[in-house]
Amino acid sequence: MKTLVRNIGVLVSGDIRRPLIDADSLVVRDGVIAAIGRGLDEDADTVIDARGTTVLPGLIDSHVHPVFGDFTPRQRTVDFIDSAMNGGVTTAISAGEVHLPGRPRDIVGLKALAIVAAKAYANFRPGGVKVEAGAPILELGLVEADFAEMAAAGVKLVGEIGLGSVKTGQDAAPMVRWAKQHGMTVTIHTGGPSIAGSNPIGADVVLEARPHVVGHINGGTTSMSPAEIERLVATDMALEIVQCGNVRTALHTLRTAVDARATERIIIGNDAPSGTGVIPLGVLRTLSLLAALGGLAPAEAVACATGNTARVYRLNRGLVAEGREADLVICDAPIGSVAGDALAALAAGDLPGVSMVLIDGKITIGRSRNTPPAARAAEVIKGAGPGGAGH
Numbered sequence: 434m435k436t437l438v439r440n441i442g443v444l445v446s447g448d449i450r451r452p453l454i455d456a457d458s459l460v461v462r463d464g465v466i467a468a469i470g471r472g473l474d475e476d477a478d479t480v481i482d483a484r485g486t487t488v489l490p491g492l493i494d495s496h497v498h499p500v501f502g503d504f505t506p507r508q509r510t511v512d513f514i515d516s517a518m519n520g521g522v523t524t525a526i527s528a529g530e531v532h533l534p535g536r537p538r539d540i541v542g543l544k545a546l547a548i549v550a551a552k553a554y555a556n557f558r559p560g561g562v563k564v565e566a567g568a569p570i571l572e573l574g575l576v577e578a579d580f581a582e583m584a585a586a587g588v589k590l591v592g593e594i595g596l597g598s599v600k601t602g603q604d605a606a607p608m609v610r611w612a613k614q615h616g617m618t619v620t621i622h623t624g625g626p627s628i629a630g631s632n633p634i635g636a637d638v639v640l641e642a643r644p645h646v647v648g649h650i651n652g653g654t655t656s657m658s659p660a661e662i663e664r665l666v667a668t669d670m671a672l673e674i675v676q677c678g679n680v681r682t683a684l685h686t687l688r689t690a691v692d693a694r695a696t697e698r699i700i701i702g703n704d705a706p707s708g709t710g711v712i713p714l715g716v717l718r719t720l721s722l723l724a725a726l727g728g729l730a731p732a733e734a735v736a737c738a739t740g741n742t743a744r745v746y747r748l749n750r751g752l753v754a755e756g757r758e759a760d761l762v763i764c765d766a767p768i769g770s771v772a773g774d775a776l777a778a779l780a781a782g783d784l785p786g787v788s789m790v791l792i793d794g795k796i797t798i799g800r801s802r803n804t805p806p807a808a809r810a811a812e813v814i815k816g817a818g819p820g821g822a823g824h
């Protein structure tokens with residue numbers, strides 16, 4: 434199966450060091466990007482005309498709280514992952530399946546939940562979205578053999594440290610070491626507690642625990658102080674800015690990271706479903722915040738939600754590059770915007786209109802049901818369009 438996307442106006446790479454690619458077409462073969470160039474005109478099964486608009490790598494939401502399937506008990510909402518896909522999200526990374534009613538906190542139970550979540554989402558892609566799940570919440574009593582067992586069963590993540598009984602740097606540090614030895618990527622809750630009954634987590638705990646990711650550095654929902662944020666920017670850990678956090682410290686994190694030349698460590702998530710809600714356009718809204726108010730070049734902001742995150746979580750996506758999984762978003766300025774294209778729309782504080790999403794090279798939707806309508810929309814001019822219908 435070969436797909437050609439041609440007549441691309443702006444091609445965003447997802448690589449924050451070289452965020453734009455000088456090309457107007459790309460070829461997808463068997464779900465993987467096979468060629469990028471100018472005027473490519475291969476004999477493809479499907480031809481998509483991007484009509485001069487913008488192509489981005491599919492967005493990676495670094496902080497989601499799924500449970501099972503496409504239902505969240507937290508906000509009693511169905512199809513929230515499909516809704517996020519309509520906001521350009523093609524990969525969702527679990528920060529812990531914490532909303533399972535009756536979530537087990539004993540060691541056998543928490544391992545079982547993580548293993549089932551990892552395996553269930555490996556078999557099921559809501560709306561086509563790749564959900565990386567199975568993110569155990571650390572509880573006192575875990576030993577190294579537990580991490581080995583989970584890793585052997587396909588668990589690649591550790592959910593937000595601090596939501597279980599492991600809350601201090603001293604308790605967390607050996608477990609983080611074990612998790613890293615077994616190939617897991619580890620995140621930690623920071624700032625004030627998200628629900629009553631837990632404790633705040635500050636920079637000292639994070640520095641002692643040494644996770645890969647400083648989870649919601651701008652709060653989920655209550656932020657650490659600017660001074661603590663500065664101490665964590667001055668490390669090698671990934672810095673996660675979320676939609677459902679504090680907007681002022683999101684911008685403080687960005688400014689501090691820009692000064693430290695550390696924007697390649699910024700990743701972006703929703704932190705939803707949560708008390709704040711389910712926000713299908715949350716990743717786009719965060720890109721707009723960083724670009725419009727934070728002054729970050731919009732293509733670099735996109736990299737924070739694509740290539741940066743893929744690097745931290747070792748995913749073969751997030752970049753428009755040969756050999757990468759062909760997860761792509763085609764978008765434009767929305768109708769009525771002061772901006773002329775999708776990146777200018779982000780810089781102006783608007784949200785782009787998504788006109789097509791591809792996952793592994795397959796079209797999952799045409800015009801988004803959630804973004805404002807794109808001024809110019811991509812079109813399938815040969816082969817099967819969205820929903821498999823011929824054009």
Ligand SMILES: [Zn+2]
Pocket residue numbers: 593622623627648649653
């Ligand atoms: Zn949290």
